[in-house]
Amino acid sequence: MIDMLVRLYDLPESQGLYSRVADSGVIVRRPGAYEKHLVANFIREHFSPKWVSEMEVAFSRQPISCFIATKDKEILGFACYETTGKGYFGPTGVGEAARGLGLGKALLFKSLEAQREAGYAYGFIGGVGPKEFYAKAVGAVEIAGSDPGVYVDILPEPPSAE
Numbered sequence: 637m638i639d640m641l642v643r644l645y646d647l648p649e650s651q652g653l654y655s656r657v658a659d660s661g662v663i664v665r666r667p668g669a670y671e672k673h674l675v676a677n678f679i680r681e682h683f684s685p686k687w688v689s690e691m692e693v694a695f696s697r698q699p700i701s702c703f704i705a706t707k708d709k710e711i712l713g714f715a716c717y718e719t720t721g722k723g724y725f726g727p728t729g730v731g732e733a734a735r736g737l738g739l740g741k742a743l744l745f746k747s748l749e750a751q752r753e754a755g756y757a758y759g760f761i762g763g764v765g766p767k768e769f770y771a772k773a774v775g776a777v778e779i780a781g782s783d784p785g786v787y788v789d790i791l792p793e794p795p796s797a798e
Contacts, residue, residue: 637763639782642725642774644752644759650745657742662707664742666700675704678711679729685793687727690719703746705730705739715743717751717759721786724760725751741773748774763787 657664667675672695679688694702694716701718704711713730720726725747730740751759761770762785770776779785 637765637783637787638767639779639785640761640764640767640770640776641779642748642759642761642770642776643757644748645757647745647748647752647774650742650749653738653742653745657705657738660707660737662705662712662737662739662742664703664705664739664746667695667702667704669695669700671704675702675711675714678731679714679727682731683727683729686790687729690727691716693719699750701747701750703743703750705734705743707734712737713739713743715740715747717747720762721760723751723756723758724762726762740769744770744773 654664672692675691675695676688679691691702691714694700697718702714702716705713711731712734713728715725715728717725725744728740728743728747730743748759760779761776764770764776767778
């Protein structure tokens, strides 16, 4: 899967999106270190053990390089950055029941804005699935020749014990 490049110095306005998300009762924030196991459980349940590993890198940083979307004290989605490599966004995901509410886009913006605030001019979105989403949301462009990029020789998951 291809990587994409984002101009962090030229991100679209995000306050309207944040207001809409907040008006629906969702809080987008950095998790606390004491919530690491809860975020890991959410990612493991809804996504991938490999993503749990990347999330653990996010929790090793100060500030934590992860954002979560919550409603009524339940995690609905997450986004990490600076886990796969410097300047990288991802992994990210929103649980199926909460999709279509703008949470993925809000989490994306929070993460990219955090990278910009850390001094990066450009960010990378690695191993992109929904290219059209990232192109429309933040003007991301494909990086020619980036497949497989840094994702070479990935170890397979062991067979299930079931």
